[in-house]
Amino acid sequence: MNHSEVSGMFKCRVVDNQVVGPAAYYLSFERPFEFEAGQVISLTLDEQIPPRLYSIASGVDDPALSILFDVKPDGLLTPQLAKLQKGDWLFVSPPYGSFIGSSEPAVWVATGTGVAPFISMARSGLGIGKLLVQGARAMDGFYFSDYFFDYEGLEYVRCLSSGAAAGIYEGRLTSYLSGSTSIPLNEKYYLCGNPLMVNEVRDLLISKGVPFENILSEIFF
């Protein structure tokens, strides 16, 4: 592992690339640095492709660094990331960002690959005392649900916006939060997912009396 040909980035070897959902992948590669759970990295395959930001989706003590991504068919990068195999190379920036987890009780709200920073936080031992509300359109969109389901000390709620299944809230994540009578007002809320969800949940929480200072949002772009 060396500093790479792409300026300011580490060259890392892929160690695994798992399919975790329809067009969603959990890509793991050599880990060249320490980081804090919740941080992001820029990643690319060569100088011709502009680096894209990804939340780290592995724990601070995991041997490899991982990201969770879904393939954008028209994208420059993700269709190629999906083809990576063990032994291939990619380029990774140092970690940055301040969407950082803590050990205090908090509510995590995620859709799609927005669950990535919460995987990192949970794998880093920060899942105890947390409520994770995860939204998906279909059952196969609850990435890492088995992991969260078995996590001791973490309350896990899944909201299925289209369809129904036992043990899962039937409806949108915003409907679940809107109907909930036990929204904690003094805990931190961490929101990560598509921009409309982040905005609608933030507005909803504020309307329920959660101070906006307690709401942290991570955006995808």
Added chain:
Amino acid sequence: MTTPSIKPWLYGKTLGELKEVAASLALPSFAAKQMADWLYKKHATDIDQFTNLSVKAREALKEHYQVGFISSSNVQTSVDGTKKYLFPTVGGKFIESAYIPDKDRATLCVSSQSGCKMGCLFCMTAKQGFQSQLSAGEILNQVRAIPEFDKLTNLVYMGMGEPLDNLANVLASLDILTSDYGYGWSPSRITVSTIGVIPAMKEFLTKSKCHLAVSLHTPFDEERRKLMPIQNVYKIKDVVEELKRWDFTKQRRVSFEYIMFKELNDTAVHVKELVKLLNGLKCRINLIRFHPIPGTPLLGSDENAVQSFKQALNDKGIVTTVRASRGQDIYAACGLLSTKGLNKPEEQDF
């Protein structure tokens, strides 16, 4: 008049891209310059108007392309003369642009995206999420399709969307606006706004000579994180540190936008920290009165606080002005643009 064909637009292509079009259709290389003349100087709306190209060349172009044009579908006029134009996009979404006449100036505020991903707490556009990137043609269409086109003196990329999240198309539109083959505007008439996407900002500063405006809104990290999620990724201190590496002492200017929120970012402590943050950078600050949006927990600073803040910054040597609120009655003012109600509901993953 709106062109209905789904063929790609020629309008919005840079000269380089027009050369590629010419080459791909085996047209002579000078055809690219001829096309640029028709598109950007003679305001042609149909390939048949390209009369100095051969009939055969025009037929070849028409087989693959259209000029492209979208009329505004609505216009609202404020009591202060500001006009808000509504445009459909090629993909069936909607965007807004604001025309702001002011004495000897006439400014158009254009959108660069339908919706926005950035999620700023105080912005109406954020509430509709993100719908689509605008092509360079769709960005420029907002300029040429309004009846006030010939009166425009300034252009600001401060409408819907984060321009530097659509950098390639924004740069292409700026190239067309400022090049001799295009509209030939001086870059000093154009300002591009950003919330501080550092890598894209560096590329913008490298490739464009237009002015830059950065949405600052508070110098404190923790406060800015609550107002602007981008702070979790790119801290304003790092944005400013990067800007200090560039030369703003000549024609290109950098300014900072600062919306005034009551008892949140309008104190003497904020003045002190702003002075510290911007130390050594030639810049100016535009204070903006907050235009409340539905459900917001934020309040605008009162007029005394705005004026005191302005005076305090000026006293510390930072040129500071208060931006006039324009078009507030038609929701055309800063932070109020939204087409949420017009977009068809899409299947969401939540």
